[in-house]
Amino acid sequence: MKYSFALVLAAAALPLAPAHAQQAPAATPAAADAPWPEAWFEIFKLAPGKQEEFIRRIGQADEVAAAGGFPPIQLFFHENGADFDVILFKPVTGIKPTPEQEAAMTKKRKELGLPSGPAYFVNIRELVADHTDSKTYGPLSAATWLAKLDKWRAENPPRKAAGK
DSSP states (O other): OTTHHHHHHHHHHGGGSOHHHHOOOOSSHHHHHSOOOEEEEEEEEEOTTOHHHHHHHHHHHHHHHHHTTOOOOEEEEOOSSSSOSEEEEEEEOOOOOOHHHHHHHHHHHHHHTOOOHHHHHHHHHTTEEEEEEEEEEOSOOHHHHHHHHHHHHHHSOOOOOTTO
């Protein structure tokens, strides 16, 4: 995949992310039982001359999220290497907005005049030349990942070969 380097680059940049975004549970039995933390990486190559407008729209999306009490999207900007302009890092909290949060975000979106649904898709695509995304597990420490693997192996022993 042509963006695999970009994902490695984004993962390497995670130590620069705010501390709350890089906390990984210790490798304990509880960590092995905990759900996998999840995150999305979205990788954008933007249409020529549309970089600033795209980033301003992300800023507006952050305003909408803030109205519901959610954190901003974390951005990583291209400096050198792979063919992309910006990577968006979005931790997945698994928390659904309450009806009150949804109402606050809808109010803010309307106040800012932002489209939603299919109109959002059409609107944002005017700024994007190419896009890919990947859902990931993490951030995780190696110890936590290995604890989950060891737990899975203990619960799923290999099948014995026939005749042995």
